[in-house]
Amino acid sequence: MLECRPCLLRCMRAIAGDALPIQSRHLALTPHLSRRPTRRAVSTVAPERPRDVFDDVSSEPATPPSATPTALAPLQPPQTKSAIEISNQKALTIELRYLKDPVKLSEHVIYTLRNNQPDKALDLCRLASKTMPCVVSFNAIIDFYMRKLRVNDALKVYNEMKKRAQFPDSYTYMMLLRGLSLRSHVTLPVRQENVAKAIAIYTSMSTPSSRVKPRIIHTNAALNVCALANDLDAMWSIAAQIPEHGDGSADSVTYTIILNCIRGSAFGRDEFGKGAELHSAAPSLDQIAVTRQKAVSEGRRVWLDVIRKWRSGTIAIDEDLVGAMGRLLLISKSIQDWDSVLDLVAQTMKIERQVAPISDPERNIQHVPQIADEESPHREEETDEAGFTASPAASAFKTVTPLQPSTPTRRAPSSLAYVKPGNQTLGMLTEACQAMRTPKTATAYWNLLISAPYNLKPDVMNFNAQLKLLAINRSSRAAAKLVSEDLPAAGLVPRISTFRIALRACQRDVKNSNVLEYATTIIDVMAKTCADPDPQTLTEYLSLALTTNDGEKIARVIDHLDPLVHTLRSRLNYGTDAPVSEAADLRDRRDAVSFLRTLVGAIDVLLSRHLVPDSERAAYFSRRGDLSAFVSRCSERLERKTGRWESREENKSTDGLARRKSEVKGMSRAEWEKMKIKKRQDRTWEGRERRVSGREERLNPGAVKPKVHPVAPRDVIGRWGKPQREVKGFGMERGNDDGERGLVDSASEL
Template identity: 30%
Template sequence: MLRCSHAAAFRMQFKSSTALRAPLSSPWVGVPQRLLAIAPRLGTVHSIATDNMGATSRGYSTHPDFAQEVAQDDDASIKPIMVQTRRPFPRKGLDEDPLLRVAMNKAPISAKVVEMELTWLRDKVVMVQRVDRLLKQDNITLAAEIVREATKDKMDTTVAWNRILDYCLMKDNAKAAFKFWNDMKKRGRQPNEWAYTIMLSGLSKSNQAGINPVRTARTIYRSMQAPSSRFRPSTIHTNAMLNVCAKHGDMDTLWEIAGDLPEEGPLSPDDITYTIILNAIRSSIQRDIRVFQLDEVERAYHRRLEGVTEAKRIWTDVLYRWKKGTLELKNEMVSAMAGVLWEGNGDRHLYEVLQLINQTTGIPVLAQEPSPDLPMVSRRSFSRLKSPAEDPTEDVPFVDEQGKPFTGVEQVTHEKLDMAEEKEEKFDNIFDPVVSPDAVPYTDSNNYNSLFSPRYIPIGNRELTVILDTALMMTSATYIGKNYWQHLTRENTGYQIDPDDRSCVRYLRILRVGRSSRVTVEVFKGQIVPEGKAEGKAFHIALSTCRRDRKNPNVLKNANELLKLMDQALVMPDHRAMLGYLDLIQILQDNPQYLVSLNGLEGIQRRSTRNLGAVGRELMVDLHIAALDNLRPLVAKLEEAMSEGARGSSSYSRKRDSELGFSIKQVQPGYQVVTVLTRVRMLIDFIVHPDNERLLSKSARQAFLEESKALRKYSKLDAMEKYKGKLVYPTESQVRAYQERIASLTPPPPLESPSASEDADV
């Protein structure tokens, strides 16, 4: 069983709570009094006995209907009595749930129709195929009646019943599925192992009101452990049961099930079991933190610490079995443990994620360990405690009556943090290296450490994403992120990773935190665009990086270069990136002091230096002219696509979208394109403003006026309403030009050698 504090606590709790009421061997703990009166006639009800531990304290065996249904399902000898004593099912709501009516056999159908169907369905394979067709047509009434009658005729209908159970759960109707489950057993058809898996897996996804999925799943799972059951729970069923508890947030039942698992053997926890438990711990932390108030910072701190500690206990069990060779480590389990550490209280727990990656993959730790003298809560992660970070350099404008700084929330003092750390269970060496020092990191192509046990897990984009997400939450996000990106994607390490779209987006977000617009351009030019990973979202993040780097004298050059790369890499410019560029121009316009040292305006002739006001006006006009020059190619593409008419989303089939040769994400919403074109016209209107007339030649001013006139139709009141709900697709000529441009960037495949072609001919 799991060596976990919660699992042990629950085992002790059950023994102590039931010992005051009845012996553990008694089968009648928690059984209603009216059943005790007829106990001599009923005999032993084993399924109730399996539910005796904690029945009175937890309350799910004391409910009359529930106890009767459990007894009815598991002991055929008491079926007639249980049916007679059971309250009739309330008819209210049946009309609103036709599937439940069918499950309760209250949807009549012609017996002649069923008899004619069964004439041709004497083979079980043919019958299952017929049931599948009826369920695809949502004719559950006929399908259920066929299976019922076939069961009465002693045919093998186990698979057909499974199809019906799966259908009900796909329709998110766990009530109907459970009714069919009981109906199947009452008709003498016992569920097979796959039926248990279907029910438990389906209940994990159920959101239907009026049914407790965890309680129902626990009943089904415990019925497999009864002596009369033909099947015993396998690891698959245990994982499915744990998944039900995790999805619905019942940690008590989860620890109860996990505590019964053996430490070794075929039924011991596997990597999926640990992954489910770790994910459940993380979800429980998030769920508890959401209900805390703004002034409950200390409670949130302790709740995070408690969850991380429990996950470390689980990881101790994982390491114990990993070292013994009885458990194979998987990437999903490592990511789940990292997710729990993300819920921690600061850079210390985030640094442990990097140690975890080093322990399981061999990737070196490229970050400095947080100093133990500093508070555990860092500035970037302090906001996750629902309290602002303390800044000694910031003036406090309000004080209380004693003259002490006043805030609206409770302060997390260093003394409280130190007391919490003293109470925390120590796991100082839990993330120390385990694999032999002679082993090298694992790759899909070369498993160099195959002779060593335990072995490293494979390294790929999942691990790169985990590292980048961790770096993004740390105080030195940019420094750590750049180090890992260079090491894992650029250096020849033997386990070099080809970053995917998600990894690129993560790295761009790190660069945005550090206001690294120049590095962002280099990443686009060196990796993202040449490798065909450019998408509108990436350019949107890149332009927002430029907006944060507004004080950089080269920010305009960097932004203009990104626009050119977007024109080259995308068939349609992204509206978010263009709006971000226009926001940058607006910010520079509102702060003329940035324009004095701004690079990218050198090619425009200065006409006046009489005073600072005149210089500022000239610089702003020059800025708008430079921005318009870089926006023209993108605006032309949008206008060309808009001229053919924005199409509704229903007029373009998914099949045609896949045949266009570009990502469907590049299709732009019509109303957003209208917004972009309207703002471009506002930019032109600033250039041709009467106050700037002396700064432009007549021919240049006339050209700008014509451009503004051409865009005037998108500024009308009805333009936004006209294109609302429509999508703007590129024209065929734009798609062809894009495909030719991409083909020119892709190197041709190598030619076959003469010897190879001769061998092929032979």
Template identity: 40%
Template sequence: MLNCRACLWRCIQALDVPTTNAHRLRQRATPAFGYGQQRLLSIRRVRAVEAKPTNLTQVERLSRRGREPWQKSAVAAGQKQRERAVLRRSTTNAEATFNLSKLGKRDPSMSVSDWERRKKELRHLQDPLELATFVAKELRKGKATEMLQLVRMASHSMQCVVSWNHIIDHYLAKERVNDALKVYNEMKKRAQFPDSYTYTILLRGLSANAHTSGVLTKALSVYYSLSAPNSRVEPSIIHTNAALRVCARALDMDALWGVAGKIPETGPGAANKITYVTIINAIRQNLLLNAPIGETEEEAAARKERGIIEGRRMWEDIVGRWRNADLVIDEDLVCAMGRLLLVGSRPRDWDDVLSLVEQTMDIPRLVPRLGTSVRQEAALPFLRAPTVPEQSRFDDDHLAPGESSMRGDEFLSLVPQGVGGAVSNPLSYTQPSNNTLSIVQEACQKIAANKASQEYWDLLTDPATYKIVPDLNNLHTRLRNLRQKRASAAAVKLLQEDLVGKGIEPRPGTFRIAMSTCVRDKNNHNSLKHANQILTLMSKTLEDADPKVTAMYAELATAFPLAKGSDLVDALTVLNPIVRSIRLQLGVGGLRKGGDGVGAVYLKGEARQDAIAALRKIYGVYDRLLFSNLIAEEQKPPFMVERARLSAFIQRIMFKSGQKGELAKEALHKEGSAEEVDLHGYLKEEEVEDVAEPKGQSDSIPVWKKQWTRPLEGRKHYDAKVDIHGST
């Protein structure tokens, strides 16, 4: 009858009638209703009775409602406040007792006042995290001794390893290696067992202080203690990398290979990219810095060959793990291997850098591989490497005993594995940046691939491809390639557009590379004009003129085979403000760099000698102009005055430097004495001080430039005379 839930619910709703008839329904209830309906009615009646209590006094009603007069009195409020204070005090005392009851006796090295201060601080530092935060904050204020006292006291009642780690890290950052190791040993004696972070902090701190005596021995002792049977911490790859870094900085390859030999092949302790980068950089530094005294060229080439072979074998392992997706290769690892190859003695090593970039970054080679038939068919010039030893000019046919693979095959592009459509290629190629741009340019310079150097530069800096913005180091490598190509015009364009035009602050070395490009390109008709532009850019961008750049420019002007009289006059015009700048740097007649930082930098030592050599080369430019027929005789007096003034200045500087005047004159006049110079009518040294520029002359145009006027016919006459006859 009432099989469905809906029918039963309608029957229950029908029972919802006034309570006066409820007893009738109960009396007439049949078993069909069951006991659930009867219980429902009884519950409703009981709740109604409870909701309406009867026979309650007024006091009971106030008590039930929480409105008793005592509850609102001040006495009740005071009791409640005292109760809370007692509970709070009891809790604090219990915590203080827990934290301070096990301090023991005071350390005799601590004063009573320090003991009481540490107790007050420790009273409010109940949690190890709060203690570690407080210790780190106070260590930044330089309170190392106070925090060490606090941690010692706290070690009696809690495990505060993190606080001990902060103190060890602080001492290592302050180059206090012995104090850090003492703290490390002390924490173990106080049952504060070092964790994995303790060893990481300790080994990394020792690598940061690798220049300190005995650090390598201490680092190896700490690292090998991780492998002891009673060690609570298992060595991880992070600890291994830190230990390898200490060995690399100490240039101890035996210790490095001893640590690397214990690295497992698989598992969490296997080598990662940081491990390989550290080892490869250590091999490179060992080849460059650990050369034996008196080593011959053949021995140096053989030693570099052994290092390159070690790196090549390691790269085979790296590529195998990369192909199996067990290792991620990044740009640091690629560039570390590339710079190791650039140190090699064989041209094959330099050429393999481009194959390395193609393999790991999917950047195609823009020049065929060295020694292949494609390179010969491309009619590229043969690589001339006179500095390479004879035994290293040809490739060997093995990398290890039993192997017959060609040298460089480990850098070939990888072919995806699989058959047909089931081809898996889990390789994740590396994104190139400025470091890659530099090694590519250096490799192109080594193999003399000038065209490929320009193509690589355009490809990597193109906003539509890799969007690399060249930095100062990239521009330097590019300038070196242009110097090799003798492209002085391209060097000037690079300085104007990519360096000064984009707001990159150049260095003196930047202009040295650019000026050496013009010196190398001296047979070009426009090389001196390009050198003028470089020297003008240097004057505008550098605060003080660089003496080496000035010396190279003067040497170019002196040895320029196609120079005319107007070219030398223009060169001396550009050099005039440079001479003033160098004189200020030499500290004669100008301001020295004082406490307020005003004035030119005062040159000392080797830089001072370079400045004097630059002035002597400028003196040679005057000699070439005056001792030739490039200009007329009546136009030479202004140049004679400036030459005599420069001669007197150089002699004073050399005399103050400890050299005699006769030695200075002999250095200035390599082919004649001072008396022979005076026979030509030049001013003597005592007459130089009477010659001065007109007052109010504040511009940078020299006097001779304003006085030097001649008709066009005379210029053509003398230029043609020199070009045809050479001299009169």
């Protein structure tokens, strides 16, 4: 009976009629008469677009919710609203008619993202995912969100594409892991939550149900996230899953990241390479030495594995890997580790040492400052037949030969592929020689690498390292020559740091009578090459002139800085053309204002010490007044910009007065009386005279005495009499009630 459709419908009506009340049986038996026709949605995945006044073309009034019988609710299909809404779905559907190829769709999505419309690009992928594979388009959206540091949005797209049967590929995981290592600034570490997400994504790739298995590029990307976060434990948890041989085994990039992570773990997490150690808020020098020595020893053990695979021909060593190991050795406080950098270069690049090793009795190291380390001596252990040490000892960087295979079927490499030295190697060697106080060795390496057969062209960082070495040796003449001649000959433009290091060499060579001429040469090069002069360099240059205590030299330096002062004033008034961040612009403005204050102080020194002729004092007074007024205006603008002006005005208000009263509340009666007496004395004429004379005494102790002159008594009428002697300047006398005559200080009136 149930095989016939009319019989089945008759049976269902009979059952439904017995279950429902009498007044609603006719509605249940004829549901098509009580159900309002609805529009069919375009997509089964996307929600239905909200109806507007133009969609409702039926004249039938809408049935209110209260008019619908409660007994009919179980018989009607449930209508659920999805959380995803596609805006302007009709227009996007028309666009997809012309994007039937996945390649064309991905190009259009990338163009849409370039116009900063990620929502539209995502809606296009949602509609197109029903008819075509669009994994490449989803990857572009994920990469866009990752570059914008919107990690949560990228992970939402990643989860959504899996729900839409668009399975992630190898590039999807690569973009996710690479995006988790991005930071807002290069000096900031990666957040720990990004490390947890990277480990979760990498672990999900290793599950049996994963369609994409992790390759070495995914492993390196996950390790890089841990390295930039200075999380050594997370890094080792991922490195433990790397196979020893075959696909997915470690390469040179893997070991480079591991060595950089070990180096970063020896420093604090607040700033990479700078700051406090991980395990102590304020570590001592001995604790720092022990922490760094442990990191160096761990890096040596990793280097043993690198050399073993290099000798067997499994991996190839590049300059980045050698530089990572060299930088790890340079953080140590032991001269043995610094000297191992030269052995490292000789081992991997076949460049002979330019100085005798530490073990040589002719090598003198008494002048090198270092911290005694108890764990520094590396013990010698057993060696293999090729003479290579299998422990992190001092001989771990000795010259090695190709490793002979254990089985005769395996072919051994005929020779080792040595690394070609580059700019990174030259800088590392210069830094090692600087730490060991061997400038001649650094010069020997410099001349060796820039000549045949290496023909290395130094970059700006190499010249900066050379300048640091010259600054330690107080070679101001060589520093000026390097900035004015060697850098232009190499076709390089010096940086701001170049001029600062060069001026540091001049400051250390202050006893040289010609040091001011060398500093002037450096300033002239900066004026020609930099559109905006560096205020810190100009401040150091002016301070160097003040140390000479020569009025003629100080005046010549002030006049020489006049064009640069006009450039700085223009920058403070109108800004700079170079694109800089708001924080950097504010820092530069503060440095410029600080330099102008130093310039005003230099003019005060000339005037107070009488280092300029009397005929030029008026001009210097005028220049000082102009600069002082400009500095006051700039300081006020900076305070208003940073919010300090509001805090100062708040201190002048009633609330500020109440706060100052609350601060006085905690003082004892004796302290409060002492403070009142001191303030009263500072307001008197004697206190003012004492401050002026004290200032002149500090500027030039014992050389300049305050000029005071007596004041003539008043006559009977109360007029002032003629002074006893002619004085330059005008002063007024404040007499006491008891008839005592005071002394007027002409310097204070100026």
